[in-house]
Amino acid sequence: MxxxxxxxxxxxxxxxxxxxxxxxxxxxxxxxxxxxxxxxxxxxxxxxxxxxxxxxxxxxxxxxxxxxxxxxxxxxxxxxxxxRHTATTLDEPFAESLFSFIADHDGPSLAAYVQRKADREQVLELLRHRSIYHLKESDPIAWVVPRLPTAPKAALMELQFDEYGDGDPNRLHAHLFALGLEAAGLRPDLYAYIDDVPVEILELNNAMSLFGLHRRLRAAALGHLAAFEATSSLPSRRMAQGLARLELPPEMIAYYEEHVEADAVHEQLAVRTICGSLVAEEPQLVDDVVFGAFTCLDLEDRYAQRMLDEWAAA
Amino acid sequence: MTEHGFEHPDVIVCPGGPLLLRGEHVVEDADGNTHATQRPVSAVCRCGKSADQPWCDGTHKVLPARDRP
Structure with a gap:
């Protein structure tokens, strides 16, 4: 590269x-x-x-x-x-309150557009953009592991082990996405499409590295993870349905179907056992968890809005 | 943390959401079909509306509060 x-x-x-x-x-x-x-x-x-x-x-x-x-x-x-973020306090219990904060965030949905309206070229463009993150899926949060106390560290590894294929390279999520790209006739090599991505995709990726590489921002990294996982299952179902509608290859559909089931587990782990155990031990970090969650949702909104505007104007 | 370490239950009931199962299990769905767990933690549907039975697919989150488990 x-x-x-x-x-x-x-x-x-x-x-x-x-x-x-x-x-x-x-x-x-x-x-x-x-x-x-x-x-x-x-x-x-x-x-x-x-x-x-x-x-x-x-x-x-x-x-x-x-x-x-x-x-x-x-x-x-x-x-x-x-x-961009307005500080928000979370009520008790923490997990339900964080789920509500994420659910109450209203933004444009690329998955809904892909499910019903997008054409093949638009979906391929989206996959090229998403490849920047999905080909190193879960890597930015891996930086956080050694910066956590015992309970959240074990909890994060329970989730990460699944992201990395439970020990089986054939099931590693980034690898599944590479197989999907290849089957769809796109390049599966790392960052082949970096020159094509809009600034919103760079911001999405850079925010994860920023949070992951600074111990000071470890709670924001985990809040980002929680929001990412908690907004994945249902949209992944819609993506899978949209890809099937457009007759994209089964490997690419399988990637999204895997995320329907995996992220229904991961959202519970991210919110309850990972963020939950961190803030139980270090309650002062709640605000950073919320900041990270908001940043994930907000950057996704900005990317979605840009693409929906571009496609509407075309 | 308990006296001897951390709480680490095998089964977690998520309020309004699925049942989390740690470890390897075989789950029989409502139609009598069996499904082996594939991950370190699995989420079993409790709202009855998942399209991916017996596993959770997040559908509980779009149900009215009174229909959530």
């Missing part, structure tokens, strides 16, 4: 630095050209911690100048995410 296309002056300068054969990194003090530029630069720096890039030196993952730029962009991004 090679570095994606630059989207502005800052990402251009960053990639020049990451490709530097000497390991010398010049000035990375430029301001981003726009949101796309900032988000693709941040995404590329995060990616150094996952699979990396063939044209970026391995040493760059921990290069102080790269980390300094990452920190600057993260601060702006986190401030933006927090500005």
């Amino acid at each position: 090679l570095l994606p296309k630059a989207r502005g002056e800052l990402s251009e300068a960053l990639y020049d630095a990451l490709r530097s054969e000497t390991g010398e990194v010049g000035s990375l003090h430029l301001q981003p050209t726009d949101g796309d530029d900032a988000q693709i630069a941040l995404w590329a720096m995060y990616e150094l911690h996952y699979a990396g890039f063939e044209d970026a030196g391995d040493e760059m993952e921990w290069h102080p100048d790269v980390l300094r730029l990452r920190r600057r962009l993260e601060r702006d991004f986190e401030a933006e995410l927090r500005a």
